[in-house]
Amino acid sequence: MIKESFIFKEDLIKGKSLYPYLTIFKKEPFKSFFSVKSREIGPFYISNSDEVIKFYQFFNKNILNERPLNLENVYYFLLLRKYLKEDKKENKKELYDYIKKCKFSKGNDKLGFKFSPYSNQKEPDIWSTYFALASMKLLGVLNEFLASKGQNQVAREIKDFVHPHNKGDRFLHCFVEDCEICKKTSSARTLYFALEILRLVGIDTRLSKDSFRSYLTDKKRDPLMVFKLLCFKLLDLDSNVNEKALQYLHQFQKENGGFSFKKIDGKINTTFWLVYVLDIYSWLINYNPIPIYSFINSKLNEILSEDSNRTLIKMMELSKLIIILSIIWKKFINTIERVLFKQLEQEKYVDSNQIKTSFGLTHGIEEVISYINEYYTFNIRILDNQLEFNNYIRDLSPGQKDF
Numbered sequence: 001m002i003k004e005s006f007i008f009k010e011d012l013i014k015g016k017s018l019y020p021y022l023t024i025f026k027k028e029p030f031k032s033f034f035s036v037k038s039r040e041i042g043p044f045y046i047s048n049s050d051e052v053i054k055f056y057q058f059f060n061k062n063i064l065n066e067r068p069l070n071l072e073n074v075y076y077f078l079l080l081r082k083y084l085k086e087d088k089k090e091n092k093k094e095l096y097d098y099i100k101k102c103k104f105s106k107g108n109d110k111l112g113f114k115f116s117p118y119s120n121q122k123e124p125d126i127w128s129t130y131f132a133l134a135s136m137k138l139l140g141v142l143n144e145f146l147a148s149k150g151q152n153q154v155a156r157e158i159k160d161f162v163h164p165h166n167k168g169d170r171f172l173h174c175f176v177e178d179c180e181i182c183k184k185t186s187s188a189r190t191l192y193f194a195l196e197i198l199r200l201v202g203i204d205t206r207l208s209k210d211s212f213r214s215y216l217t218d219k220k221r222d223p224l225m226v227f228k229l230l231c232f233k234l235l236d237l238d239s240n241v242n243e244k245a246l247q248y249l250h251q252f253q254k255e256n257g258g259f260s261f262k263k264i265d266g267k268i269n270t271t272f273w274l275v276y277v278l279d280i281y282s283w284l285i286n287y288n289p290i291p292i293y294s295f296i297n298s299k300l301n302e303i304l305s306e307d308s309n310r311t312l313i314k315m316m317e318l319s320k321l322i323i324i325l326s327i328i329w330k331k332f333i334n335t336i337e338r339v340l341f342k343q344l345e346q347e348k349y350v351d352s353n354q355i356k357t358s359f360g361l362t363h364g365i366e367e368v369i370s371y372i373n374e375y376y377t378f379n380i381r382i383l384d385n386q387l388e389f390n391n392y393i394r395d396l397s398p399g400q401k402d403f
Helices: 009-013 049-065 071-084 092-101 126-139 142-146 153-165 180-184 187-200 205-215 225-234 243-250 268-280 289-304 312-347 352-359 365-375 385-395 398-402
Strands: 103-106 110-113
Touching: 049 071, 049 092, 049 289, 049 312, 071 092, 071 126, 071 312, 092 103, 092 126, 110 126, 110 153, 126 142, 126 153, 126 187, 142 153, 153 187, 187 205, 187 225, 205 225, 225 243, 225 268, 243 268, 268 289, 268 312, 289 312, 312 365
Parallel strands: none
Antiparallel strands: 103 110
């Protein structure tokens, strides 16, 4: 039995922190987006779900004709399909064939993937290899692909492709000289994708966690921490994470409810990764889902407002929004129901302005009311005080108005 399972008497006597002894019981095993079972994706509410499905169906029909299509596009399309619980068998063969066209062998003993069949890449890269394997996992064809050269051969070639990218002090995205991604992106991000690749081919990276520690020992607090925290979780080293690291990330939440390291307003991609991390570590420090929901609702409405937004970039953004909506929904609706029902019990009405200012629900109050009206046996209406007052005055008799 692991030591962390006990609370030791001497810790209580000496006044030591009970972390991680209390929090260890709240931890959940790491689950990647692609490995979450459909039944584990809980129900969530989208008021304009018909528009979301239309958006998805457009790409379900046309994605292979979109240009310039790449493996990242395919990956986020398949995640969108998964989280919307749509039929995963549609275009299965065609998408699988597309992914295989991105395969890139190096000699006879290394196998990776390039970004797209049309890419002029001279080398495969770690990120594209992750998107390819994860997409095959989502399509349900990964085992077939790994068995295509006999037992363990493909997995061995992929492992041998990944290994040389580990340079001890950094993890390379590729071996292309002057690669912009290698120069501008943190090693922790690439390490995260590399660890996921190894897991996808059946290697338990937790058994060799010490070989990856050198990338994670730097305790400097900066935006790179997001992927360091994911790597800690992947390697089952998350008990080494303390609250200060998460508190640092919380400070990048913006007024619109999203997160950004540089911009005034929250951005979808940054919000996607930070919400993922904050939820994974919610056993250690909780987060407020209400402003995040507000951000998601606002951005969903923006994307769905125009047919001209049916681009591959917007499709990936929509996918990320749906995923984080599914992640926060249970926490969000439990929190907002508690707030609303408490106000209804005490005041017989809900002050929507107070909800907005106190809890950060700047967008989406109408959607919340729609959800409550649909799932409960009573109806709540949003009243405009000025309109109600005008109606009241209009209904008064002339004498009452003069009074």
